[in-house]
Amino acid sequence: MPRTPEAESFFHAVYSAVQEIPPGKVTTYGHIAKLVGTPQRPRQVGVCLKHLPVPSADEATTPSPRFHHDNVPWQRVINAKGIISPRSQPSGARNQAAALEAEGVAVTTGALGELMVNFAEYGWFPRLLPSEVAAGAVLSSDEDEGEESE
DNA sequence: AGGTTGACCACCG
DNA sequence: GCGGTGGCCAACC
Incomplete structure (x- = not known):
């Protein structure tokens, strides 16, 4: 758990953003960092997930x-x-x-045992979170898909 | 209270 | 295209 209020809000933002990744899709730590407005801290995104609390060890007491x-x-x-x-x-x-x-994502194994996912097929990289779009954020109509076709 | 680590990434050689 | 470097900052010695 975060020690400072800023850290807590950061954790909060990260968790919210991660919740918006559609099932069957994947994204990167770096992209989540961008989505929450701190593109230079992909590393802390990993920290957030690492410290993700367990559901409810004791629902009654906790x-x-x-x-x-x-x-x-x-x-x-x-x-x-x-x-x-x-x-x-x-x-x-x-x-x-x-x-x-x-949830239907194909995971392939590399020569060294790395577990890989094909971004071209499963990647999810929006410029803005769906919730923010819904909130009224206006994006310019100059959208452009730079999808690298593997 | 100071140093190291780490579910990372972009940038340069 | 691979290896080193710097930046980032919470958690953990």
């Missing part, structure tokens, strides 16, 4: 946190190389891969 492991689709965030971050133990990445496959 105040259920607004964001937790079960309502924030952390598995839909991977690194900019299209690889599921191995972080420290491969088991974690395997677990994440399984969660993605469960």
Whole structure:
């Protein structure tokens, strides 16, 4: 859990943004960082997910946190190389891969055992969060899709 | 109270 | 295209 109010709001923003990734899609830490207005801190996005609280260890005694492991689709965030971050133990990445496959995302295994997802097929990279668009943010009509066709 | 680590990334050689 | 570097900042020694 964050120690300072700013950190808490940052965590909050990150979790909200991650919740907007559609099922069956993936994005990157860096993109989430951009979406929340701090493009230079992809690293802290990873920190946020790492510290994602468990749903409710004891629902009766513990105040259920607004964001937790079960309502924030952390598995839909991977690194900019299209690889599921191995972080420290491969088991974690395997677990994440399984969660993605469960929602229809194809995960391929590289020569070195890296678990990869094809951005061309599953990538989700909006300029603005859907919720912000709904809130009235106006985007210029000069949209342009720079989709790299693999 | 100071130093290191890390679910990262863009940039340069 | 790969390896090193700098920036970022919360968590953890």
